[in-house]
Amino acid sequence: MIIGCSHGTYLAKKIARNLNAQYLPLTVGKFPDNELYIRFNKSPKNKNVVLVQSFYGNINDCVVEVLFAAATARDLGAKKIALAAPHFPYLRQDRRFNPGECISIKALSGLINRHFDKVFIVAPHLHRQAKLSGLFKIPAVNISANNCIADYIKKTIKNPMIVGPDWESHKWAQKVAEQIGCDYLILRKKRHSGRKVKVTSNQKIRIDNKTIVLVDDIISTGNTILEAVKKLRKLGAKNFHCIAVHGIFVENALEKLRKASVRVVTTNTIPNNVSKIDVSKLISKKLI
Ligand code: R5P
DSSP: OEEEOTTTHHHHHHHHHHHTOOEEEOEEEEOTTSOEEEEOSSOOTTOEEEEEOOOOSSHHHHHHHHHHHHHHHHHTTOSEEEEEESSOOOOSOOSOSSTTOOOHHHHHHHHHHHHOSEEEEESOOOSSOSSGGGTOSSOEEEEOOHHHHHHHHHHHOSSEEEEESSGGGGGTHHHHHHHHTOOEEEOEEEEOSSSOEEEEOOSOOOOTTOEEEEEEEEESSSHHHHHHHHHHHHTTOOOEEEEEEEEOOOTTHHHHHHHTTEEEEEETTSOOTTEEEOOHHHHHHHHO
């Protein structure tokens, strides 16, 4: 039984269709004082239940919703309960940087461990943990979106040069370039704050007539990509595309990127106007 949570219905429907499984939208409402109301309209008794929820917008409501839904499914007799998260939050704060801080991912994964039997996450932003399994006690599956990004670039962009805006991006930018069989370049980024970054390069760069395709996992404020474009423009690059997995786009990021003549496309882990790359098949395959 594939359950579409409030921020997962668009993908849950596709996943259910791909798997020929029963689809059920979760009823989610709010009381006047903002408390959440959750209801299963069909019984999940003896079913293997997959809750599909992407965590964007009001992330904390999304979290409470899946915890309540999983607890309810368990209460109603579901056999196994999995969480399929196209975009999963709170992965950045994976250690205590200052005394007394909450290690957010540890707190959240503890709750997920308690309520779910398995978790599937598309392109989780892993920092100091090399593997997703290091963050969860239940089986945790990392679903890479590299294949669909490489396919999209192959089909739509001629003569690409893939650029990763920071060293971490080698995990997706370099991998995507290797799959396409084209040149790539990994830049360096120094983050000064949530909004301020500086992008540099320690390599000799030959742009020639290549179309620059920046590949990153997340676009949030867009500043990482804007800074990378600034740097590459100084070196003679003219055509810019940017392909990202999760298009969060806060503070008019998409508008800013358009103004800088960057053509942006993302996957549909978070639905938006440019989420043209579908990840439903990737998720479906892993659920089997
Ligand atoms: C960070 O390391 C990620 O890979 C992205 O580069 C980052 O989240 C992008 O954030 P922003 O768009 O705010 O620069």
